[in-house]
Amino acid sequence: MFTSARNQLSGKVSAIQRGAVNDEVEITLPDGQQVVAVVTHSSTESLGLKPGVDAFALIKASWIILLTDTAGIRLSARNQLSGTVEKVTPGAVNAEVTLKLASGDLIAAIVTNESITNLGLKAGVAASAAFKASSVIVGVKA
Known part of the structure; x- marks a missing residue:
C-alpha cells in the first residue's frame, strides 16, 4: 500500500466500543502497545472491524x-x-x-x-x- 501518511502501523483489532454516533476501535500492535481510533458506525461495518481482524492505522x-x-x-x-x-x-x-x-x-x-x-x-x-x-x-x- 502506498499513501502519503508516513505512519502505517499494523496490528489486530482488540476491542470495539460502540458509541451513540461513532465507535472506538482499539488496534493492538505487535509490541503490545495499542492505538485507539474513532470511526463512524458505517466505517466499522463496511471494513468488517471486529476483535481479531487484521487492521492498520494511518497517522500523518x-x-x-x-x-x-x-x-x-x-x-x-x-x-x-x-x-x-x-x-x-x-x-x-x-x-x-x-x-x-x-x-x-x-x-x-x-x-x-x-x-x-x-x-x-x-x-x-x-x-x-x-x-x-x-x-x-x-x-x-x-
Whole structure:
C-alpha cells in the first residue's frame, strides 16, 4: 500500500466500543502497545472491524506530538506510544524525528528545530509519540 501518511502501523483489532454516533476501535500492535481510533458506525461495518481482524492505522507525521518526560503527565490524547529516537533529520525550520517502537515499527513526527533542542531529541533518547484518536485512519486489506 502506498499513501502519503508516513505512519502505517499494523496490528489486530482488540476491542470495539460502540458509541451513540461513532465507535472506538482499539488496534493492538505487535509490541503490545495499542492505538485507539474513532470511526463512524458505517466505517466499522463496511471494513468488517471486529476483535481479531487484521487492521492498520494511518497517522500523518504532522499530527504527532513528541514527549521526552512523561512522568506525572496526563494527556487527553488517547494514543501514547513509547519508543527510542532512531534518527533526527533537520530542515530549515522543522525536523523529522523517527521514533522506533519495541516492535521495530517506526513513527515519524514533524517538529520544529527549536523543539529538537528543547527536548534534547537525538538518536538513543527515549520518547513518546502522542496523537488523538480522531487523527487515526483505520484500514484493512481487501
